[in-house]
Amino acid sequence: MSQGWIEVCEVGEIDEEDVIRFDHGAVSLAVYRSDKDKYYATDGFCTHERVHLSDGLVMGSVIECPKHNGRFDYTTGAAKKTPACEALKTYPVQIEAGKVYVQID
Amino acid sequence: MSASHQKRDYSLSGPEGKLAQERGLASAEWYATPIPRKRMKELMQRRNGPAIRDTVIWLSLLIGFGYLAYLSWGTWWALPAFLAYGILYSSPGDSRWHECGHGTAFKTPWMNEWVYQFASFLVLRPATPWRWSHTRHHTDTYIVGRDPEIAQPRPPVWKIIMLEIMHLYAGPRDIKRMFMHCFGIIDKGEKEYIPPAEYRKTFWESRVYVLIFAALIATCIYTSSILPAMFIVLPSFYGSILVLVFGLTQHVGLNEDVLDHRLNTRTIYMNPVFRFLYWNMNYHIEHHMFPMVPYHALPKLHAEMKADCPPPSPGLASAFKDVVTALLKQRKDPTYTIERELPATAQPYLVGPTTNGGMKDVAGMD
Numbered sequence A: 001m002s003q004g005w006i007e008v009c010e011v012g013e014i015d016e017e018d019v020i021r022f023d024h025g026a027v028s029l030a031v032y033r034s035d036k037d038k039y040y041a042t043d044g045f046c047t048h049e050r051v052h053l054s055d056g057l058v059m060g061s062v063i064e065c066p067k068h069n070g071r072f073d074y075t076t077g078a079a080k081k082t083p084a085c086e087a088l089k090t091y092p093v094q095i096e097a098g099k100v101y102v103q104i105d
Numbered sequence B: 001m002s003a004s005h006q007k008r009d010y011s012l013s014g015p016e017g018k019l020a021q022e023r024g025l026a027s028a029e030w031y032a033t034p035i036p037r038k039r040m041k042e043l044m045q046r047r048n049g050p051a052i053r054d055t056v057i058w059l060s061l062l063i064g065f066g067y068l069a070y071l072s073w074g075t076w077w078a079l080p081a082f083l084a085y086g087i088l089y090s091s092p093g094d095s096r097w098h099e100c101g102h103g104t105a106f107k108t109p110w111m112n113e114w115v116y117q118f119a120s121f122l123v124l125r126p127a128t129p130w131r132w133s134h135t136r137h138h139t140d141t142y143i144v145g146r147d148p149e150i151a152q153p154r155p156p157v158w159k160i161i162m163l164e165i166m167h168l169y170a171g172p173r174d175i176k177r178m179f180m181h182c183f184g185i186i187d188k189g190e191k192e193y194i195p196p197a198e199y200r201k202t203f204w205e206s207r208v209y210v211l212i213f214a215a216l217i218a219t220c221i222y223t224s225s226i227l228p229a230m231f232i233v234l235p236s237f238y239g240s241i242l243v244l245v246f247g248l249t250q251h252v253g254l255n256e257d258v259l260d261h262r263l264n265t266r267t268i269y270m271n272p273v274f275r276f277l278y279w280n281m282n283y284h285i286e287h288h289m290f291p292m293v294p295y296h297a298l299p300k301l302h303a304e305m306k307a308d309c310p311p312p313s314p315g316l317a318s319a320f321k322d323v324v325t326a327l328l329k330q331r332k333d334p335t336y337t338i339e340r341e342l343p344a345t346a347q348p349y350l351v352g353p354t355t356n357g358g359m360k361d362v363a364g365m366d
């Protein structure tokens, strides 16, 4: 893997249609595996308040914040439902040799 | 009143809000009972079936009792018939407003939204402002100066409690706010929690409400009868007794300014009729700790959590007695707080941030 790519976990460590928390230095991410077996990563904390999305529910391409039902499309980061109004930052993800990598700039 | 007690300012625009922020109590991290992720995901799953079933039953009961009330108009039978109609209008109106506001009652988002809008009108709560008010209530539950939904200050204001038996405090206040919204004015307290991007929606919702009020008044004048208003708007006043009783038992008498819902919230065992009317909100610690678990899964969540929580109140009467006792004591001693022992299996209580940034353990509070 070239520079800037950080290993997150083995592919099987995230259930289908689920999310895990991944902390790297000062950055905290939410890393998702979709129901179509694709992987994505966004900022870990909700843009409404400081609540981690890894405790939320993944439904299709949506992550629901566990606190107030704010929703985001985790494939694009777009906020889909109030009280979440601001988009999440997304991060590139790659799979190589059975491992999930994320690029943190 | 103890001489040392300073009367606190519960308004959101007063000094207490700033103080709460300085003390690290605002938008803070709260205690959560550890529950395995797999189980939590099962509990959070959304379903349409239970809420559709319950909504059909509720509306059928409302129509049935409404018809009986209509037939009994002009006789003494109208008293119990309208009381039953009013309770079926207000109490489930309140709980459906609440659950659909959280977006968890139905799986399908538009169903949550439609029932939310409908129930908001029934209980005369401007839909968008109350959505944001309740969001704040969940962020800062019973943090003085931050939570707009603290049922009673300390010492309590009995006049408000008495007025609320017929919804005569919050009802007129919210109607006044609706009229203000119609003219594009947001109340000072509301500005603390409604983002400006939501003002426009707030104004249009209130205009719709006020148009309905105008049509209702016109119908009453045209028919020379108050009967039409006995079926909409007035039931939220004459049928609100259970809304008050359920509402007071949620947090009153317990702690303020803590970061653990086990310290400021009450779970109560209730009979199936009350649980239907209240949509399982008697599992209130569970609801506050994990607000994305739908109402129909709360009994299962309770089973997962009860070893980590103080024992639930055994019934509504016992919880209400605790509340009234606490209110009476707080009249003389506003610091009076009900303290509940945790079972040996529980994690210790966590009160709030300490100066070193950690959490203060107050197990064995006495």
Ligand code: FES
Pocket (backbone or CB within 6 Å): A046, A047, A048, A049, A050, A051, A065, A066, A067, A068, A069, A070, A071, A082, A083, A084
């Ligand atoms: S903290 Fe995420 S929606 Fe409020």
